[in-house]
Each structure stands twice: as structure tokens, then as C-alpha cells.
Amino acid sequence: MKIKVVSNILKANDSIAEENRQLFKNNKLFVMNLISSPGAGKTSLLERTIKACNGKISIGVIEGDIATTRDAERIEKTGARVIQINTNGACHLDSNMIRTSLQNFPLNGLDILFIENVGNLVCPANFHLGEDIKAVVLSIAEGEDKPKKYPGIFREARVLIINKIDLLPYTDCSIDKIKNESLEINPDLNIFEVSCRSGDGLDRWCNWVKAQKEEKK
Amino acid sequence: MKIKVVSNILKANDSIAEENRQLFKNNKLFVMNLISSPGAGKTSLLERTIKACNGKISIGVIEGDIATTRDAERIEKTGARVIQINTNGACHLDSNMIRTSLQNFPLNGLDILFIENVGNLVCPANFHLGEDIKAVVLSIAEGEDKPKKYPGIFREARVLIINKIDLLPYTDCSIDKIKNESLEINPDLNIFEVSCRSGDGLDRWCNWVKAQKEEKK
Numbered sequence: 232m233k234i235k236v237v238s239n240i241l242k243a244n245d246s247i248a249e250e251n252r253q254l255f256k257n258n259k260l261f262v263m264n265l266i267s268s269p270g271a272g273k274t275s276l277l278e279r280t281i282k283a284c285n286g287k288i289s290i291g292v293i294e295g296d297i298a299t300t301r302d303a304e305r306i307e308k309t310g311a312r313v314i315q316i317n318t319n320g321a322c323h324l325d326s327n328m329i330r331t332s333l334q335n336f337p338l339n340g341l342d343i344l345f346i347e348n349v350g351n352l353v354c355p356a357n358f359h360l361g362e363d364i365k366a367v368v369l370s371i372a373e374g375e376d377k378p379k380k381y382p383g384i385f386r387e388a389r390v391l392i393i394n395k396i397d398l399l400p401y402t403d404c405s406i407d408k409i410k411n412e413s414l415e416i417n418p419d420l421n422i423f424e425v426s427c428r429s430g431d432g433l434d435r436w437c438n439w440v441k442a443q444k445e446e447k448k
Numbered sequence: 449m450k451i452k453v454v455s456n457i458l459k460a461n462d463s464i465a466e467e468n469r470q471l472f473k474n475n476k477l478f479v480m481n482l483i484s485s486p487g488a489g490k491t492s493l494l495e496r497t498i499k500a501c502n503g504k505i506s507i508g509v510i511e512g513d514i515a516t517t518r519d520a521e522r523i524e525k526t527g528a529r530v531i532q533i534n535t536n537g538a539c540h541l542d543s544n545m546i547r548t549s550l551q552n553f554p555l556n557g558l559d560i561l562f563i564e565n566v567g568n569l570v571c572p573a574n575f576h577l578g579e580d581i582k583a584v585v586l587s588i589a590e591g592e593d594k595p596k597k598y599p600g601i602f603r604e605a606r607v608l609i610i611n612k613i614d615l616l617p618y619t620d621c622s623i624d625k626i627k628n629e630s631l632e633i634n635p636d637l638n639i640f641e642v643s644c645r646s647g648d649g650l651d652r653w654c655n656w657v658k659a660q661k662e663e664k665k
Contacts, residue, residue, distance in 0.1 A: 235560070267487045267569070268485045268569075268595060269569050269590055269594055269597070269598060270485065270489065270590025271590075280455055287608065292499060293528055297570065297597060297598060297600070298596060298597060298598075299593075299596050299597050301596075301597065303591055312642075314491045321540065322568075322570040322571050327651075338639065339455060349570065349595070350485070350502065350570075350598070351539075351569070352485075352486050352567065352568070352569075353539040353566065353567075353568050353571075354516065354539050354568075354570075354571065360594075370487070370589060372587060372589035372590075372612065372615065373486055373487025373488075373589075374487045376516075376518055377486055377487060379516050379518075380486070380513055380514060380515060380516050380518065380567070381486060381514060381515075381567070382514070382515055383514070383537060388471060395589065397618070398589065398615060398618055399617055400621075401614070401618055402615075403645075414562045417461070428620075429555075444491050
């Protein structure tokens with residue numbers, strides 16, 4: 232019974248996600264759904280990416296949070312177009328929240344849309360929003376054992392961004408272990424190693440983002 | 449409709465939680481439900497606490513994870529009694545999982561039972577398991593803005609353990625901000641600052657844990 236309810240909810244979600252997908256396609260927009268634990272650095276990654284692409288690519292951001300407009304305020308300072316969704320307790324964004332937010336968020340002129348999901352490494356993996364790809368961000372401070380403990384999102388994602396590599400000397404985390412475990416779950420994962428604090432590794436990431444835009448046009 | 453289903457699920461959960469609570473009470477057991485984001489350090493905190501209490505308090509652990517038995521294996525090495533629950537994708541423990549696991553987990557002789565929840569700062573807050581208290585663990589690497597972005601668990605918890613304070617010099621995190629925001633949400637929070645890597649702050653925490661056992665007997 233409980234399982235049937237969940238399956239119905241997911242089916243309804245998928246059908247609205249398809250409508251969103253069509254709308255994004257009509258606007259030739261590349262859409263990325265960013266998923267991670269709380270504090271892995273999704274907003275910092277967006278700030279860095281927007282600044283690096285400044286002028287060359289027009290980026291929009293939908294911010295998902297349980298409460299507060301803090302992340303949208305941070306993005307607003309970069310000059311990017313942004314809207315905040317507050318889920319009021321819900322643990323993930325769903326496709327209907329995206330559809331509703333788009334009524335107040337014009338897509339014209341945008342090249343890339345980032346959707347920053349609620350900080351949660353579990354639930355958002357199951358809810359498609361109409362995005363082109365899901366990307367998972369993992370902070371090395373979370374430890375090297377996370378991919379196999381939270382395999383769902385590593386299976387769903389096309390991209391893994393390993394963040395906070397500046398903290399490597401002060402932890403017991405091995406990047407190789409993260410990469411090996413992730414690739415065992417999903418051999419097609421495209422992996423980036425970055426520090427949003429020092430800036431290391433961001434060039435390669437931003438070039439990849441720009442290339443996605445080119446492919447879409 | 450969706451809300452009604454959720455409310456029914458929570459009601460059924462609460463009723464089994466009450467049965468668990470009665471069982472724990474009959475065994476004069478102090479039970480703590482440990483909740484945090486993935487990789488905040490719940491298992492490391494348990495390893496440290498068990499070692500510090502060695503011989504003086506008998507500790508049992510129920511490990512909750514989506515997949516793998518890694519955490520139970522780590523706890524087993526400390527000599528503590530432990531059982532692993534795999535939720536197979538579910539984002540939180542519920543009271544029925546605890547009831548079922550207790551069929552294979554004798555409580556006799558234990559003073560304190562820790563239940564380590566699935567790594568998720570959102571969903572576990574709503575599902576009571578029959579515990580005496582919920583404790584939230586926050587790694588300073590997650591950033592100082594987390595309490596107000598994830599207020600549910602900070603409202604539910606009686607204890608906040610701020611972990612990984614050894615990383616403070618290498619981040620932009622302010623412990624005072626974490627404390628102030630947390631106390632604004634919940635003025636009764638008992639706050640501990642620790643590093644499970646260096647051992648800093650663990651004496652005060654372990655003494656507090658021991659005192660809970662004394663109160664219960």
C-alpha cells in the first residue's frame with residue numbers, strides 16, 4: 232500500500248517532468264539538477280561557475296531550500312537570474328514545484344539553467360524535474376565511503392563534482408577511493424575535482440559546462 | 449490526499465515508537481537517536497564514545513544505512529554489541545524497523561543504546577523511534593548557515609554535537625554563528641564542540657553521556 236502510493240507519486244512527478252523537459256527543449260536550454268548533502272558546496276560551485284562564465288554564457292538558477300532565501304541572495308549578488316523555492320519541510324524538489332516557479336521565472340535569453348536541490352543525498356535522486364542531467368556534489372570532508380552507502384544518486388548522476396579538495400591534507404579521505412567506488416556504481420560518471428575555496432580545478436569544470444551549452448544550440 | 453497519507457504513516461509510526469519506548473523503559477535503557485547529514489561523523493563519534501566509556505558503561509548500537517554494513521563493522525571492532533539495519537533506499541529509520549531489529553538484538557545488560565540514523569538532515573527528524581532524545585551532529589565543514597536552513601531537526605533535538613572543529617582554521621565557518629542560530633531555534637539545546645579526529649572536547653561529551661545513564665538507573 233505504502234509502496235503503491237509512492238509509485239503513484241513518482242509517476243505523477245514524471246509526467247510533469249516531461250512537460251518541463253519539453254519547455255526547456257523549446258528554449259534550447261541545458262538544465263542541470265544539482266544534488267548533494269547539506270553543505271557540500273552547491274551554492275559556492277554556482278557562484279564560482281557564474282563568475283567564470285561571466286558574459287560568455289547566460290545562467291539562470293532555481294534555488295531549492297526547506298527554509299530561508301539565503302542561497303538565492305548569494306546567487307543574486309553574482310548578477311544571475313534567480314528564483315527561490317521554499318519547500319516548507321519537504322526533503323526534495325519535485326517537478327510541479329519547478330513548473331510553478333517557472334511562471335515567475337522567464338527563460339528567454341538563458342543558455343543554462345541550474346536547479347539547486349534541497350541538501351539531501353537520498354530523496355532528490357528519485358524525483359526527475361525535467362533536467363538534462365543530474366550532477367552530484369560530494370565534499371571530501373564527508374569521507375571516502377559515501378558512494379556505496381548512498382548508491383542511488385551515484386547511479387542517477389551523469390557528473391560527480393568532488394569539492395573541498397583544499398581540505399585533503401587535514402582529513403583521512405582518499406580521492407582515488409571516492410573515484411573508484413563511484414565508477415564501480417556508474418562507469419559513465421564524468422568526474423571533476425575542485426575547490427570552490429581556492430579555485431583549483433574550476434577551469435576544467437567551467438569549460439565542460441560551456442561545452443554543454445554549445446551542444447544544445 | 450498526499451498530506452493525509454503522510455499523516456497516517458506518521459501516526460502508525462508513533463504508535464510503534466511508544467511500544468519501543470516502553471520496552472526501553474522496562475530495560476532501564478537510555479536511548480539516543482543520532483541524526484546528521486552524510487559524513488558529519490556519527491560513526492566516529494560512537495567509536496570514540498564507546499572507547500572512552502570502556503568497561504564503565506555497556507553500550508549497544510543499532511546502525512541504520514541505505515546500503516552496506518560498513519558502519520556496523522566499524523562498531524563491531526570496538527567490542528560493542530551492534531546490529532545493522534539496511535533500509536534499501538529508504539531515507540530514514542522508522543519505529544517498525546527498530547522493533548524488528550530488536551528481535552535479534554538482546555537488550556539485557558546494556559546501559560545505553562545509540563541508534564545511528566540514515567545520513568539525512570531532513571527526513572529522520574519526523575520519525576520517532578521510541579528514543580529518549582534525538583541528537584543532531586553537524587560538521588563545521590557543512591558551514592555555519594545550516595541550522596536555519598534545516599530547522600526541523602534543530603527543533604526536535606535535545607543535543608547538538610558540533611564535530612570536526614580541527615578543520616576550523618581551514619574553513620570560513622564560525623562556531624558562534626552555528627551556536628547562536630541553533631539556540632534561536634531551540635534555546636534548550638545542549639551544545640558540545642568536539643573533534644573525533646583529534647579527540648578535543650570528547651571528555652565533556654562522554655561525561656554527559658555517562659550522567660544520562662546514571663539518571664536512568
